[in-house]
Amino acid sequence: MRIGYPCINRSIACSGNKTFRLTSYTEKRLKETIHNNLDCLRKILQFNLEHNLLFFRITSDLVPFASHPINAFDWTEFFKPDFENIGDFMLKNRMRISMHPDQFTLINSIREEVFERSKAELQYHADVLDSMNLDASAKIQIHVGGAYGDKKGSMERFVNRYRELNERIRRRLVIENDDRLYSAGDCLKISDRVKIPVLFDTFHHQLNSDTQLEENLFCLIANTWKLNTDGIPMVDYSSPEHRGSSVKHASTIDIDDFRTFLGRTRPTDFDIMLEIKDKEQSSIKAARVAEGDRRFLVQNADSIKN
DNA sequence: CTTAGTCAAGGGGTA
DNA sequence: TACCCCTTGACTAAG
Numbered sequence: 001m002r003i004g005y006p007c008i009n010r011s012i013a014c015s016g017n018k019t020f021r022l023t024s025y026t027e028k029r030l031k032e033t034i035h036n037n038l039d040c041l042r043k044i045l046q047f048n049l050e051h052n053l054l055f056f057r058i059t060s061d062l063v064p065f066a067s068h069p070i071n072a073f074d075w076t077e078f079f080k081p082d083f084e085n086i087g088d089f090m091l092k093n094r095m096r097i098s099m100h101p102d103q104f105t106l107i108n109s110i111r112e113e114v115f116e117r118s119k120a121e122l123q124y125h126a127d128v129l130d131s132m133n134l135d136a137s138a139k140i141q142i143h144v145g146g147a148y149g150d151k152k153g154s155m156e157r158f159v160n161r162y163r164e165l166n167e168r169i170r171r172r173l174v175i176e177n178d179d180r181l182y183s184a185g186d187c188l189k190i191s192d193r194v195k196i197p198v199l200f201d202t203f204h205h206q207l208n209s210d211t212q213l214e215e216n217l218f219c220l221i222a223n224t225w226k227l228n229t230d231g232i233p234m235v236d237y238s239s240p241e242h243r244g245s246s247v248k249h250a251s252t253i254d255i256d257d258f259r260t261f262l263g264r265t266r267p268t269d270f271d272i273m274l275e276i277k278d279k280e281q282s283s284i285k286a287a288r289v290a291e292g293d294r295r296f297l298v299q300n301a302d303s304i305k306n
Numbered sequence: 307c308t309t310a311g312t313c314a315a316g317g318g319g320t321a
Numbered sequence: 322t323a324c325c326c327c328t329t330g331a332c333t334a335a336g
Binding site: 008015017018019020021024061102103179180 | 327328329330331332333
């Protein structure tokens with residue numbers, strides 16, 4: 001079990017998700033921004049190592065406009081040594097890595113041009129992870145997509161489109177249950193067809209589920225991950241803000257809830273991404289709680305040994 | 307220096 | 322059809 005957080009670290013004085021406006025695009029600006037972002041990513045990983053946080057999500061802003069037609073710059077080649085250096089650091093310290101393209105990446109869109117752009121965007125994400133020489137346990141998580149007034153047909157379209165993707169994308173792709181349309185159960189149905197791993201999001205499950213989170217569902221989801229290639233399952237963990245009626249991500253972790261969650265999911269082993277506003281601060285607290293959990297200790301001992 | 311509107315990209319829901 | 326919502330930080334022009 002590894003614990004981590006997505007994209008941004010607020011404790012160190014650098015921001016690895018810098019970007020700029022399309023209107024101010026120049027190759028020089030692009031180069032400088034990528035350089036800054038890679039440099040900062042390396043610093044964040046160092047911080048994470050020091051705080052026993054071995055799971056991290058790389059921001060999709062790492063390379064701005066990576067899949068946009070305006071970008072003709074061969075950034076994989078230019079920054080090859082930097083990507084490899086970061087990848088070596090991750091491997092050496094047994095870090096688990098994910099990426100999460102945002103809402104515009106839609107495999108099952110009814111519009112062909114949206115699918116084409118999505119493929120380009122997925123290829124960019126795969127290029128980042130490939131450049132770091134990471135194996136197939138480094139994942140790219142997306143949602144199933146829209147419903148378009150015909151959920152069944154849209155799930156079918158996802159299956160067919162998924163089969164069209166190239167192997168470099170497919171080996172990394174996983175689907176995550178969303179908060180409104182596609183539940184964990186829906187994701188399992190798709191997984192039955194194409195054997196894609198399902199990434200369980202606890203918060204989305206609270207908002208959109210056909211069953212309660214019971215042990216059986218959690219086991220079924222865990223079994224969609226092939227341990228020798230996909231690695232242990234990834235789980236996105238967050239909780240609603242307790243005060244107020246709105247459904248927002250909590251500003252900080254509720255340690256008692258987290259402890260309960262750890263208890264309820266035993267003995268299944270998985271990596272946890274904390275989608276909580278204060279990012280690394282909550283992660284550090286969570287890691288402390290998890291130290292009392294066997295799953296966490298095994299991972300720990302392992303990384304010290306190597 | 308501070309602030310408020312805006313940013314490549316989609317889709318769902320309501321009036 | 323028109324408009325607002327999601328969710329988020331940072332960019333950028335305006336004050």
